[in-house]
Amino acid sequence: MGYFMIDRLIGIGVLAVTIIVFTLFIICIIRYQNIKRVQILLYEENLKLKEQYQELENNYNSSLSSLNELTGKCEELNKNKESMKKLAYTDYLTELPNRTAFTEMLDNIMITLRNEETIAIMDIDIDNFKNINDSLGHSYGDELLIDVTYRLKQAMDENDYLARIGGDEFIVLTQNLQDTVSFEDKIKKIKNVFSYPFVLSTKEYFVTVSIGVAFAPKDGRTSQALTKNVDSAMYVAKANGKNTHVYFEYSFNQKLTEKIETQSELRKALERNEFVLFYQAQMNLDTKQVVGFEALIRWNHPTKGLVYPDEFIYLAEETGLIVPIGKWVLQTACHQLKQWSESFPDITMAVNLSARQFKDRDIVKLVYDIIEETGINPNSLELEITETIALDDIEYTIATIQELKKIGVSFSLDDFGTGYSSMNYLKRLPVSNLKIDRSFLNTVMEDQCDQKIIQAIINLARNLDLYVIAEGVESSDQEVFLKESNCNKAQGFLYSKPVPKDKAVLFLKNQDVKVIE
Ligand code: C2E
Ligand code: CA
Ligand code: CA
Numbered sequence: 001m002g003y004f005m006i007d008r009l010i011g012i013g014v015l016a017v018t019i020i021v022f023t024l025f026i027i028c029i030i031r032y033q034n035i036k037r038v039q040i041l042l043y044e045e046n047l048k049l050k051e052q053y054q055e056l057e058n059n060y061n062s063s064l065s066s067l068n069e070l071t072g073k074c075e076e077l078n079k080n081k082e083s084m085k086k087l088a089y090t091d092y093l094t095e096l097p098n099r100t101a102f103t104e105m106l107d108n109i110m111i112t113l114r115n116e117e118t119i120a121i122m123d124i125d126i127d128n129f130k131n132i133n134d135s136l137g138h139s140y141g142d143e144l145l146i147d148v149t150y151r152l153k154q155a156m157d158e159n160d161y162l163a164r165i166g167g168d169e170f171i172v173l174t175q176n177l178q179d180t181v182s183f184e185d186k187i188k189k190i191k192n193v194f195s196y197p198f199v200l201s202t203k204e205y206f207v208t209v210s211i212g213v214a215f216a217p218k219d220g221r222t223s224q225a226l227t228k229n230v231d232s233a234m235y236v237a238k239a240n241g242k243n244t245h246v247y248f249e250y251s252f253n254q255k256l257t258e259k260i261e262t263q264s265e266l267r268k269a270l271e272r273n274e275f276v277l278f279y280q281a282q283m284n285l286d287t288k289q290v291v292g293f294e295a296l297i298r299w300n301h302p303t304k305g306l307v308y309p310d311e312f313i314y315l316a317e318e319t320g321l322i323v324p325i326g327k328w329v330l331q332t333a334c335h336q337l338k339q340w341s342e343s344f345p346d347i348t349m350a351v352n353l354s355a356r357q358f359k360d361r362d363i364v365k366l367v368y369d370i371i372e373e374t375g376i377n378p379n380s381l382e383l384e385i386t387e388t389i390a391l392d393d394i395e396y397t398i399a400t401i402q403e404l405k406k407i408g409v410s411f412s413l414d415d416f417g418t419g420y421s422s423m424n425y426l427k428r429l430p431v432s433n434l435k436i437d438r439s440f441l442n443t444v445m446e447d448q449c450d451q452k453i454i455q456a457i458i459n460l461a462r463n464l465d466l467y468v469i470a471e472g473v474e475s476s477d478q479e480v481f482l483k484e485s486n487c488n489k490a491q492g493f494l495y496s497k498p499v500p501k502d503k504a505v506l507f508l509k510n511q512d513v514k515v516i517e
Helices: 002-089 099-112 129-136 137-156 183-192 221-238 251-271 310-320 322-339 355-359 364-372 387-394 394-405 423-428 436-442 447-461 474-486 503-510
Strands: 119-126 160-166 167-176 199-201 203-205 209-216 246-247 275-284 288-302 305-307 348-352 382-385 408-415 432-437 469-470 489-491
Touching: 002 099, 099 160, 099 167, 099 221, 119 137, 119 183, 119 387, 129 288, 137 160, 137 167, 137 199, 183 199, 183 209, 199 251, 209 221, 221 246, 251 288, 251 310, 275 322, 288 310, 288 408, 288 489, 288 503, 305 322, 310 322, 322 348, 322 355, 322 364, 322 503, 355 364, 355 394, 364 382, 364 394, 364 432, 382 436, 387 394, 387 408, 387 432, 394 408, 394 423, 394 503, 432 436, 436 447, 436 469, 447 469, 447 474
Parallel strands: 209 246, 288 348, 348 382, 382 408, 408 432, 432 469, 469 489
Antiparallel strands: 119 167, 119 209, 160 167, 199 203, 275 288, 275 489, 288 305
């Protein structure tokens, strides 16, 4: 029994141990398998990570190259930006600072300008630059601007800033000015660079400039005020006959405002029918008969009354309004001529052409059209141009006059003797009449010299087969002198002032020589 129990116990023990060992074995196997699985997972994860790492590295590398590329582009962009800025601030032709650069520079200076400091601005505008451009072409105009820049640079000192602010307009800004009086030397220096001719297209041209001068803070405390005022001074220099310099005065702005007002009134005057033509008789000195009229414009201004052409023709010329106004003059004068010619078929009509009008490439067509429209005899129409206009572009003048001469229209050289007519040119111009300027007549009775000039002009004209008309004849003495000198025609207050058409026609009908108004 005892052994049986011991055997059973041993059996149970062995069984338990076996079970335990087996269980442990099973656990071990499971663990091993788990470890193996984890190991596989880890291995797989590792592989994935490696892949991801590789991808990251690739991404990093491509980002780096993109970054490099971007940095390059950025640098390029900055360079472009700089060159764009340079372009925006530089005048392409002369490579001088342009208006934007100058304005920015002046703005900065004006902000920090102290009361005891003085700066000067000089506005330099080339006179008649348009003529060079029109007659020689733009490339020569550009060449002139480059030459002018080169010369101006020679006249600059360390305190000067030179800019080109418009077509033919330059600015010199001078800082640290000691006193305004000594600035005159600077102006002289600038003017000096224009004292010798410019060579363009193998010919020599003298160029003059109009200069406006303003000082800050005296003539303006802001850059806008200063620029406006220097501009006014330059305009006054132009109005004073060009080739001169003018210091700004506050009264200029008033005048300039008036000028702008007149210009805008002038624009409306044509629509409002405010212009009228007056007619001044022209006499044959032999027969003492009226042989023609000169049409002279007047402006019936709503508040100022009758305004004379000297006060507005130059403004009309400046704005280009002279072209439509001149057309109106020609039409009105031709209509009048047609009317009068029905009773007085030999009567002539002289009409003034301004520079711009004559240079207008449509002038020949315009005259042709008006002749057709009004039905006048072209032989009765005389067009007057001054010798300055005629000689400005002699080839054009000759061609235009010839074109109109073909149909019978003749030309007179007005204000003769005041310009610098060369006899050579005169020979080539196909004009029919010379009008001796009235300045010679003013003093002719006292001045032997003027008498000789008039006689010389008459002889010259006769040799060239031209008719001579003297204008500004006010006294019988003058008339006698002219008649004795073989002058053909005369015009002046001695016979008649310019008068409205109704009075002119009375004069025409009476045909007796007397002063009428
Ligand atoms: P202009 O062509 O030399 O005209 C002659 C000017 O001399 C006229 O002045 C006339 O009134 C003036 N005059 C004539 N005889 C005498 C005289 O005996 N003594 C004095 N002291 N003066 C005399 P007006 O009408 O004031 O014209 C001035 C200028 O205006 C003209 O000078 C001409 O250049 C311009 N003008 C006049 N009408 C026209 C026009 O229709 N078109 C253009 N483009 N210019 C015109
Ligand atoms: Ca005239
Ligand atoms: Ca004249």
